[in-house]
Amino acid sequence: MVKVKKFILKNIFNGMPKASDVEMVEEELPSIKDEEFLAEAIYLSIDPFTREFNQTVVGDVLIGTQIAKIVESKSNDYPVGKYVVAHFGWRTHTIAKEIPPPEGILPDYGELPLSLALGILGIPGNTAYFGFLEVCQPREGETVVVSSAGGTIGSTVGQIAKICGCKVIGILGSDEKGRCITEELGFDHYINYKKGNVKEELAKLAPNGVDCYFDNVGGEISDAVIKVMNDFGRIAICGFMSQFSNEPKVTNNSCKGNGSTTVGGLTWEYKEDMFTTAKVPSLQPYFVFKQLRMEGFIVYKWMARWKEGVEQNLKWVNEGKLKFKETITEGFENAFQEFLNMLEGKSVGKALVKI
Template sequence: MVKTKKFILKRAFEGFPKASDVQIVEEELPPIKDGEFLAEAVYLSVDAYMRGFQQSIGEVMMGTQIAKITESKLDGYPIGKYVIGSFGWRTHTVSTEIRSPNGLVRDYEGLPISLGLSALGISGCSAYFGLLEICKPQKGETVVVSGAGGAVGSHAGQIAKIIGCTVIGILGDDRKGKCVTDELGFDYYINYKKGNLEEELAKFAPSGVDCYFDNVGGEISNYVISQMNRLGRICVCGFISHFNDDGNSTNNSRQDTWRVTSNALNWKYKGDSSGIPKVTPLQSIFVIKELRMEGFVVYKWASRWNEALEQNLKWIKEGKLKCKETITEGFENTFAAFVGLLQGQNLGKALVKI
């Protein structure tokens, strides 16, 4: 018998996630049956969306992993092969055929298999389709990326540079800023924790902003949108600035919280019953400048993932696209890696190596 360790949700997150909200438990797995395989985790992905989803108490923490097949009774899934599956935060998994474009880890031609969770995985697909299909940047345009030091933002900015755009990254750390400019090719970066975001943006984009790849939301996005050009395009890929708002934040007078249930479609709004919460009005800007903003979910393009994977692999091999990863060692440190991600400690993709 094989035992697996897994992180389960002990209590719902309120405000910033705490170690006491989760618990590591052991579970004995049954022998595999015909049509199944046993896989041992090699890399776990930790992502900001995990904070925004509302899971049931006792469930395994959600997440994608790369795992190595150690036993198999399923044709096409031999021992020694690697798979990418939504197995959650656990060390061993009994599973059946994975019906997704990146189920079996492909040949990355000598590149690390960890890229299957970053540039050659969902992160890379998100950057590719979010930028090219929604923002549709053209050579010579100015593109702003918030959350530019993360897995998706750093990738999207590099694609914009490949197209021939001026790229400005917004982030909260000078170390990351120097990386995205000196190593990844961004033209400028703005540390929103220092100085004046509006003034810095006006300096680096004197002719305005054409495309905005938004991973953050909040007032940062309002500043960017206010400086967009006519017919500007906005891809809303994330809203991490709201994830830890429990309605009692000392730096936010708005008493409202958005939560996403596990099906990602059934939204619940918990607001101040005394009235509608106030926000910075942007409708006039959208009307006058004819802006277009679209929410982005990568699974809409699932049928075309291979296109993104092939192109990203080509760019990597050509040296046009560089992949940054922050790897934490040890399964027991998964929650710490998750907290570090929410605090902005990661550069590029945040992973846990088991």
């Protein structure tokens, strides 16, 4: 018998998640059956979507992606010793029969670390690649603004924008991360929204306006960026981290989500309460008179082209055009604290837990 540790939901997140909302528990797994395999987690990915796509069933394992090593197998397709990336959630061991695409057995990345499969060579990397290139459709010489620019997705978007010949401004919450993206990752400028006025700083750094905006946060920051965009500007909506600290009203903790979307064969449920927003000035006139285009997306929209994104990002990494940053926390028991650190903007690059 294998003893597994896992984080389960005790209370539905109400605003910013709290330590009391989850519990780490143990259970024993049964022996594997024919066609099954046992995978032991090596790295756990710490992602905003664990909060973004709100879980609604108390007792469920927290959603998340991990890299795991196959330690026992009765499956010809998943031999012992291979590494897999999969949506197994926040658990140390998992019994499975198959892993649906785009995840599965990891390819050989040579001397690059395995952890990149959860970052620049995984979901975050493809989110940056497809979300920026397909939605924003950047052109050489344009000005690009990226919010949450210190995270994996934002920092990758900024570097891809530089590869495209754009001027890039990153918005984030610390000078330390600002120096990182400018001095190490090639961004032209950064704005620390905790210190300065975003609109005033943009007027100085982008006097000719903004052409593309890759939005990870929403709220007042996005309000300021959209108001200085040029005619025919393009906005890619990747996330809405500014909403996580709101306090939506939840009266029934066992309620199911009241909305869902299916993309790439995966269905995501969400609750309308989680989208409670602060009052901001109406942006419709800017969209009308500047003829702006804003599009939200989920990366699995490009499931059929998944390999393309990974291979192109890998090529850029090997060429030195794409650099990666990781914040790695040791110990499965520290996963939720790192999750909170990530939501508060304390992590640089990809946030991971090494089991």
